[in-house]
Amino acid sequence: MxxxxxxxxxxxxxxxxxxxxxxxxxxxxxxxxxxxxxxxSNFSHGGTKQLVSTKKHYTQEFKIYAIEYRWQHDLSYRLAAIELGIPNDGVLHQWEKRYLECGVSGLLTKKKGRPPKMPKKPEPPKRDLTREEQLEAEIAQLRMENAYLKKLNALVQEREKSKRKTK
Incomplete structure (x- = not known):
């Protein structure tokens, strides 16, 4: 806004x-x-569209082009920004400053926000399982489900016993 x-x-x-x-x-x-x-100046050069333009994301190639365009035509920041449709000439100044300090890598878009504390685990490469391996995986899954249901049933029965004792 x-x-x-x-x-x-x-x-x-x-x-x-x-x-x-x-x-x-x-x-x-x-x-x-x-x-x-x-x-x-923005209005006279680009009309209403450029007057209210709020484009916020520019590619690295566009940033380099804008800096080189300013140098080639020996323009001020304000005039170069107006001709290229950049709403604020201060942005062009910041790009040029970063370009001179860090080179092309200084113009890369940076991720905003706090970096994650835990690194993401690399996913193991997926491979096609043979029919035998699929069946073994399914058996293991069914055994886990069966063990879970037995444990759940035992806990429910234990809870019912404790309710009977307290009454």
Missing amino acids: TKFSKEFRMKLIKEVEQGESLNSVARKYGVGGATLKRWY
């Missing part, structure tokens, strides 16, 4: 398009001048 609604942003942009200055509209509504300037 954004702090300012789409309708509010459009209202401010319409006032700027009607001839008021960016700074006067920003002061009038209590919005930062740089914020309004970014909204206006």
Whole structure:
């Protein structure tokens, strides 16, 4: 959820398009001048769609492309973000910083949240059982069920005996 609604942003942009200055509209509504300037640039470059764009996931290839595009065309972060449809130029700055510090691996998407405490057990490879092995497995399963039912029956009988003694 954004702090300012789409309708509010459009209202401010319409006032700027009607001839008021960016700074006067920003002061009038209590919005930062740089914020309004970014909204206006996004709107003038990509319309309403880019104004309210909130895309949050980008591929590693797109991040590299965005950084190289900025370098090749010698653009500011703001202009490069506007041309590439990135809603906030600070994101592009963070990508470039990580790229320069860690290389391509710094642009990989990282999993969020706490890592699991217990490592996952690797699953044993499944193989097709022969008919004899299937029958042996079924016999073992039936023996376990039989032993469980005997134990359950013994516990139930023991509980009934204790109820009779207490009465």
